[in-house]
Amino acid sequence: MSSVTPLNALGEFGLINRLQQTITLRQPSTTLGIGDDAAILSPAAGQDTVISTDLLVEGVHFDLTFCPLKHVGYKAVAVNVSDVAAMNATPTQIVVGIAVGARYSVEAIEELYEGMRLACEAYNVDLVGGDTTASRGGLTISVTVLGQVAQGQAVRRSGAQANDLLCVTGDLGGALLGLQVLEREKQAWQADPEFQPELEKYSYVVQRQLRPEARMDVIYELRELGIMPTSMIDISDGLASETLHLCQASGVGARVFTENLPIANPTLEVAEEFSLDPIMCMLNGGEDYELLFTVPLADHDKIKNHPDITIIGHMVPQSEGANLITKAGQAVPLRAQGFKHF
Amino acid sequence: MSSVTPLNALGEFGLINRLQQTITLRQPSTTLGIGDDAAILSPAAGQDTVISTDLLVEGVHFDLTFCPLKHVGYKAVAVNVSDVAAMNATPTQIVVGIAVGARYSVEAIEELYEGMRLACEAYNVDLVGGDTTASRGGLTISVTVLGQVAQGQAVRRSGAQANDLLCVTGDLGGALLGLQVLEREKQAWQADPEFQPELEKYSYVVQRQLRPEARMDVIYELRELGIMPTSMIDISDGLASETLHLCQASGVGARVFTENLPIANPTLEVAEEFSLDPIMCMLNGGEDYELLFTVPLADHDKIKNHPDITIIGHMVPQSEGANLITKAGQAVPLRAQGFKHF
Numbered sequence: 001m002s003s004v005t006p007l008n009a010l011g012e013f014g015l016i017n018r019l020q021q022t023i024t025l026r027q028p029s030t031t032l033g034i035g036d037d038a039a040i041l042s043p044a045a046g047q048d049t050v051i052s053t054d055l056l057v058e059g060v061h062f063d064l065t066f067c068p069l070k071h072v073g074y075k076a077v078a079v080n081v082s083d084v085a086a087m088n089a090t091p092t093q094i095v096v097g098i099a100v101g102a103r104y105s106v107e108a109i110e111e112l113y114e115g116m117r118l119a120c121e122a123y124n125v126d127l128v129g130g131d132t133t134a135s136r137g138g139l140t141i142s143v144t145v146l147g148q149v150a151q152g153q154a155v156r157r158s159g160a161q162a163n164d165l166l167c168v169t170g171d172l173g174g175a176l177l178g179l180q181v182l183e184r185e186k187q188a189w190q191a192d193p194e195f196q197p198e199l200e201k202y203s204y205v206v207q208r209q210l211r212p213e214a215r216m217d218v219i220y221e222l223r224e225l226g227i228m229p230t231s232m233i234d235i236s237d238g239l240a241s242e243t244l245h246l247c248q249a250s251g252v253g254a255r256v257f258t259e260n261l262p263i264a265n266p267t268l269e270v271a272e273e274f275s276l277d278p279i280m281c282m283l284n285g286g287e288d289y290e291l292l293f294t295v296p297l298a299d300h301d302k303i304k305n306h307p308d309i310t311i312i313g314h315m316v317p318q319s320e321g322a323n324l325i326t327k328a329g330q331a332v333p334l335r336a337q338g339f340k341h342f
Numbered sequence: 343m344s345s346v347t348p349l350n351a352l353g354e355f356g357l358i359n360r361l362q363q364t365i366t367l368r369q370p371s372t373t374l375g376i377g378d379d380a381a382i383l384s385p386a387a388g389q390d391t392v393i394s395t396d397l398l399v400e401g402v403h404f405d406l407t408f409c410p411l412k413h414v415g416y417k418a419v420a421v422n423v424s425d426v427a428a429m430n431a432t433p434t435q436i437v438v439g440i441a442v443g444a445r446y447s448v449e450a451i452e453e454l455y456e457g458m459r460l461a462c463e464a465y466n467v468d469l470v471g472g473d474t475t476a477s478r479g480g481l482t483i484s485v486t487v488l489g490q491v492a493q494g495q496a497v498r499r500s501g502a503q504a505n506d507l508l509c510v511t512g513d514l515g516g517a518l519l520g521l522q523v524l525e526r527e528k529q530a531w532q533a534d535p536e537f538q539p540e541l542e543k544y545s546y547v548v549q550r551q552l553r554p555e556a557r558m559d560v561i562y563e564l565r566e567l568g569i570m571p572t573s574m575i576d577i578s579d580g581l582a583s584e585t586l587h588l589c590q591a592s593g594v595g596a597r598v599f600t601e602n603l604p605i606a607n608p609t610l611e612v613a614e615e616f617s618l619d620p621i622m623c624m625l626n627g628g629e630d631y632e633l634l635f636t637v638p639l640a641d642h643d644k645i646k647n648h649p650d651i652t653i654i655g656h657m658v659p660q661s662e663g664a665n666l667i668t669k670a671g672q673a674v675p676l677r678a679q680g681f682k683h684f
Contacts, residue, residue, distance in 0.1 A: 031390065031496075032496075032498065035499075035591075036429070036498050036499050036500075036591075037394060037425040037426075037428035037429055037499070037574075037575060037576060038392040038393055038394035038425050038426060038428070038429045038431070038487075038489070039392065039393050039394070040390050040391070040392055040429070040496045040498075041390065041391040041392070041393060042390050042391075042493065043385065043391060045387055048373065048382050048383065048384050049382075049383040049384075049385060049391065050380040050381065050382055050383070051380055051381050051383060051435070051437055051470065051471055051486075051488070052379060052380035052381070052437070052471055053437040053438070053439050053471055053472065053473050053484070053486060054439065054473050055439040055440070055441050055473050055475050055482075055484060057441045057475055057476070057477050057478070057482075058478070059478040060441075060475060060476050060477065060478065061475070083379040083380050084379075084380060086379035086380070087378070087379055087380045087382070089380070093393070095393055095394070095395040095486055096395070097395050097396070097397040097484045097486075098397070099397050099399045099402075099482055128393065129393055129394055129395055130395065131395050131396050131397050133397050133399055133402060133403070134399065134402050135399050135402065135479075135482065136399070136400070136401045136402065136479060136480065137477075137478060137479035137480070138478065138479070140397075140399075140441055140477065140482050142395070142397060142439045142484035142486075144393075144395060144437055144439075144484075144486040145380075146391075146393070147380070151384065154373075154374075154382045156374065156378050156382075157377075157378050157379070158378075232379075233379060234379060249377075249378075
């Protein structure tokens with residue numbers, strides 16, 4: 001049996017000291033990491049810095065009945081890195097704040113940090129600062145990420161032009177269906193604590209929900225292909241909502257073809273099992289953390305055979321609106337139906 | 343009567359849009375503020391970046407029975423700016439995450455942001471990013487601050503040498519006594535809801551608790567005087583604890599003279615009223631957010647008459663330990679008794 005140390009046995013400084021020992025620094029721009037009033041960073045000349053922050057709240061963004069703390073830690077970092085990817089930048093440092101209730105053990109918090117450590121390793125990011133404090137309730141995790149990008153090369157939401165191709169990485173809807181599976185199993189387990197969930201056949205969609213990856217791989221590949229997106233966003237609230245963000249910020253419309261939307265076979269199977277329309281899952285499912293971006297039409301040949309990128313439509317003048325084009329050729333206005341936490 | 347809008351009437355995007363409209367950008371290095379996946383910053387050449395993060399949790403760091411939300415917002419920014427000051431850097435940008443329970447109104451959150459807006463104005467800082475989300479409990483505020491400092495000019499905790507003068511800004515113990523007053527009044531009010539607290543005669547210490555200021559003014563003055571501290575820290579956990587941090591990080595000892603410790607008259611009066619030893623209040627009272635720093639002995643004449651800086655002792659070789667020297671000349675080992683949240 002693993003040992004359990006109550007948080008108050010260690011105290012705040014003790015906890016920070018213990019966590020600090022597991023940290024490796026990799027970035028040449030990290031001059032000083034954790035341990036002073038602030039970290040010191042020395043970005044290379046000619047670089048812009050991007051910065052983004054996200055909060056993950058227990059009971060709102062994650063449910064510890066089915067989400068291991070190591071996965072929560074990994075996801076907390078990955079979703080922030082995804083924001084850096086969506087700016088065409090390279091992640092470099094994170095700072096982490098956690099507020100944690102007394103019912104948590106030191107070992108639980110170490111599990112959480114282990115997940116963050118793994119994500120830092122995967123994305124080559126340094127954890128350079130933090131704050132650890134008590135909370136009256138559950139666990140709240142705040143991650144702020146910094147990234148670097150050559151001056152002027154950051155990609156905003158606002159640069160799309162009519163006729164640009166609209167592209168998406170990977171496949172969609174998986175994270176939403178993973179959540180459906182996990183919540184069904186949770187209900188079954190609550191009704192009968194002897195119940196053993198069988199998640200094996202749902203491993204793809206469950207993984208999409210519990211352990212999303214930021215698509216830094218595609219960012220590096222686009223650079224190698226010499227493709228500079230004209231606009232970009234990551235898909236946290238669903239394809240429909242994010243497409244509308246690009247349209248609004250860029251002052252254009254869009255045509256998205258339902259036939260082109262990418263879905264993985266395991267996702268399709270689960271959608272059928274739950275009697276959910278796969279198109280709706282792809283349009284409105286949150287948390288896939290794929291990238292949605294536009295490229296000039298001239299880049300069509302460079303991108304058309306890329307295994308991780310699908311061209312799902314193109315941008316049009318704003319007056320034409322943002323529409324979904326069905327298989328039958330019918331135009332249906334896109335609507336944001338992403339989930340709201342409030 | 344002021345109107346009250348429930349948070350769910352506005353939704354997350356609505357709240358963000360509403361708050362965004364109140365934001366002014368001042369820093370030349372802010373290329374893009376709120377509204378994209380990340381903000382874009384373009385620090386000037388030859389600058390290092392410092393970064394620090396703090397969480398403030400309702401019921402742990404602030405008590406809304408006596409702390410107005412506008413003050414909570416101001417303090418959340420000020421305590422982060424204080425960390426930047428303690429690195430000898432100039433604050434430039436913040437990002438803010440808030441997790442907020444359903445019982446809060448839109449107007450309450452706007453009060454909170456109004457306090458942050460005022461602090462941004464006072465410290466010339468840009469709010470460039472944020473995340474607003476629901477929580478199951480109370481309010482949690484995460485602030486991450488960035489600052490700039492000429493390359494290599496950041497002041498760490500680790501540079502103090504034996505014979506350096508140990509200096510502190512402002513006066514000490516006020517924030518602790520302010521908290522004592524507020525908690526006494528809260529108990530009286532809980533016992534009798536008709537009770538009207540008389541805070542006027544305690545305004546100094548209450549202000550020290552509710553609305554601390556980061557000592558950026560002293561940082562700018564030290565630069566004008568041509569004084570570069572050899573080590574520096576801000577006082578969040580009490581003078582004794584912070585002195586020990588400087589000693590440990592620098593590998594030196596210290597002699598702190600009780601006679602030299604600065605206390606304001608109103609603080610002294612409240613200490614007497616509460617029968618608390620003023621020396622203990624100065625040594626162990628948290629949240630004063632004054633700066634504690636060391637300067638070479640050669641700077642003595644430049645600093646000795648500065649109205650906001652007191653020389654409270656000097657550093658000694660590590661073998662001599664960190665001691666408090668009483669009026670009678672007795673040496674008492676310094677001990678950290680700062681408050682712990684766990």
